Amino acid sequence: MIELKSIPFFVNFSDKDIKMLKDNSTLVNYNANDIVYYERDKPKYLFLLIEGGVNVYKTNSKGRQLHIHTVNPVDFLGELAVFYKIPYHNTTECITKCKILKIDYYKLNKNFCKDLFFCKELVNSLNSRITALMQVVDSSFLTTKERVARFILKNLNEFKDSTYTDISKRLNMTPETFSRILNDFKRKKLIDMDSEHNITIIDKNTLLEISE
Amino acid sequence: MIELKSIPFFVNFSDKDIKMLKDNSTLVNYNANDIVYYERDKPKYLFLLIEGGVNVYKTNSKGRQLHIHTVNPVDFLGELAVFYKIPYHNTTECITKCKILKIDYYKLNKNFCKDLFFCKELVNSLNSRITALMQVVDSSFLTTKERVARFILKNLNEFKDSTYTDISKRLNMTPETFSRILNDFKRKKLIDMDSEHNITIIDKNTLLEISE
DNA sequence: CGCGCACTTGAACCCCTTCAACGGGCGTGG
DNA sequence: CCACGCCCGTTGAAGGGGTTCAAGTGCGCG
Numbered sequence: 001m002i003e004l005k006s007i008p009f010f011v012n013f014s015d016k017d018i019k020m021l022k023d024n025s026t027l028v029n030y031n032a033n034d035i036v037y038y039e040r041d042k043p044k045y046l047f048l049l050i051e052g053g054v055n056v057y058k059t060n061s062k063g064r065q066l067h068i069h070t071v072n073p074v075d076f077l078g079e080l081a082v083f084y085k086i087p088y089h090n091t092t093e094c095i096t097k098c099k100i101l102k103i104d105y106y107k108l109n110k111n112f113c114k115d116l117f118f119c120k121e122l123v124n125s126l127n128s129r130i131t132a133l134m135q136v137v138d139s140s141f142l143t144t145k146e147r148v149a150r151f152i153l154k155n156l157n158e159f160k161d162s163t164y165t166d167i168s169k170r171l172n173m174t175p176e177t178f179s180r181i182l183n184d185f186k187r188k189k190l191i192d193m194d195s196e197h198n199i200t201i202i203d204k205n206t207l208l209e210i211s212e
Numbered sequence: 213m214i215e216l217k218s219i220p221f222f223v224n225f226s227d228k229d230i231k232m233l234k235d236n237s238t239l240v241n242y243n244a245n246d247i248v249y250y251e252r253d254k255p256k257y258l259f260l261l262i263e264g265g266v267n268v269y270k271t272n273s274k275g276r277q278l279h280i281h282t283v284n285p286v287d288f289l290g291e292l293a294v295f296y297k298i299p300y301h302n303t304t305e306c307i308t309k310c311k312i313l314k315i316d317y318y319k320l321n322k323n324f325c326k327d328l329f330f331c332k333e334l335v336n337s338l339n340s341r342i343t344a345l346m347q348v349v350d351s352s353f354l355t356t357k358e359r360v361a362r363f364i365l366k367n368l369n370e371f372k373d374s375t376y377t378d379i380s381k382r383l384n385m386t387p388e389t390f391s392r393i394l395n396d397f398k399r400k401k402l403i404d405m406d407s408e409h410n411i412t413i414i415d416k417n418t419l420l421e422i423s424e
Numbered sequence: 425c426g427c428g429c430a431c432t433t434g435a436a437c438c439c440c441t442t443c444a445a446c447g448g449g450c451g452t453g454g
Numbered sequence: 455c456c457a458c459g460c461c462c463g464t465t466g467a468a469g470g471g472g473t474t475c476a477a478g479t480g481c482g483c484g
Contacts, residue, residue: 058349061424064473066353080339089346119331126338127292133345134301137280140352141272144472163430174473179432195481356440376463386441391464 007050009074012117025103036092036100037078043088046105047077052098056132058090067170069132070095076125136172142212144173148181149211152191152199159199219262221286224329237315248304248312249290255300258317259289264310268344270302279382281344282307288337348384354424356385360393361423364403364411371411 004010004018013021027050030036036047039058049071056069056077068090071077081088082105139147151171158167168178185191190203190210201207216222216230225233239262242248248259251270261283268281268289280302283289293300294317351359363383370379380390397403402415402422413419 060353064353080342084339116328116331119328123331123334126342127296129342130292130338130345133342133349137270137345137348141276141278177472389440
């Protein structure tokens with residue numbers, strides 16, 4: 001088993017808490033595309049993402065996915081569901097191979113992790129959830145062009161590494177729409193692209209105007 | 213000045229903290245439609261809603277408002293912005309007359325309210341923010357029919373008190389759309405309505421199917 | 425070479441908003 | 455008391471932003 005104490009997240013934990021945690025959790029290896037939990041499931045475990053990356057999204061009745069959040073280590077997964085005993089709000093899927101600590105939270109001593117440090121970590125985690133949700137909410141009432149302009153301005157570097165299909169998922173639009181907008185921007189000489197997905201910004205001001 | 217100790221929220225506060233709070237805050241009376249703070253403003257105060265009700269929403273470039281949350285006492289307002297020193301995510305507007313404690317948070321002693329109890333209250337507050345945001349996110353990719361069906365199933369009682377226009381705002385759709393859907397449901401004998409906005413559910417199962 | 429995948433492009437479609445017109449209820453002022 | 459204006463709800467028609475569907479291209483790789 002991995003040495004919890006060696007993970008920065010746990011440095012402030014007492015030996016007693018670490019032991020209790022070890023006794024009531026397992027470190028699980030996931031592969032890419034594995035589902036950690038599904039929305040609407042009743043929570044059983046508190047997850048702690050130790051290694052890898054996961055996507056958090058919601059699915060609607062037509063199977064369409066709404067991307068909400070990409071979570072990186074070390075962070076909680078499913079914490080609200082567990083603490084408030086309400087169904088998971090969303091589905092969490094591994095992007096890469098992951099190591100996730102699966103904690104049987106309800107078996108832990110009630111006093112475990114009720115200290116101020118833990119609580120603060122929780123607040124931080126919730127803050128990042130809210131920020132992510134706010135961005136989703138923002139994007140839900142921006143046009144697709146505005147969203148793409150924003151993405152270009154903020155995340156230019158990510159174009160090299162990702163496929164258009166992946167980016168369009170994160171922007172919650174179809175690949176067709178994404179493609180049309182990029183070519184539209186190119187035609188209007190706001191950006192330039194080569195065949196390698198390298199984007200260069202030509203007319204930053206107009207992009208800023210579009211993105212607001 | 214109102215006696216803070218008489219408010220359930222403050223019963224666990226020490227006399228010292230109460231005094232410090234009083235010394236660094238003012239109780240402000242707001243009227244309906246007053247704005248407590250605007251999105252993108254830099255946070256100056258931590259607000260605590262003592263009496264009344266407020267709406268939290270976002271506005272986009274075209275002036276369209278996206279309803280996010282209706283907050284009732286006693287609850288924080290703008291807490292994330294203050295704690296993390298980031299601009300307010302949204303705009304908060306009084307629905308009715310309100311009493312709001314305006315706390316000069318940055319003048320408070322660093323140790324103020326850093327106790328576990330306060331932290332837990334904060335977590336509760338953040339939880340309700342996230343729940344509200346999740347609903348907004350839902351509504352951004354559920355159809356209008358699905359949203360109305362959900363609302364009928366969950367908030368039947370609110371029909372009497374509110375105008376259709378107000379409800380449609382909360383559901384983030386136009387009054388026209390809301391009206392059309394209600395009449396559609398009536399035509400399909402899923403619900404019945406009288407002239408007083410009293411709704412009765414006739415076919416709960418179909419409504420559940422629609423709402424998913 | 426052939427297959428699969430990513431991207432592109434066009435056309436149809438759909439959901440919802442917008443715009444416009446209208447009816448009814450209610451309060452206010454003449 | 456009626457007249458008027460206003461707000462709320464209704465209904466129709468048009469428009470728009472994005473998705474869906476379908477077909478086609480180009481590229482990499484076994």
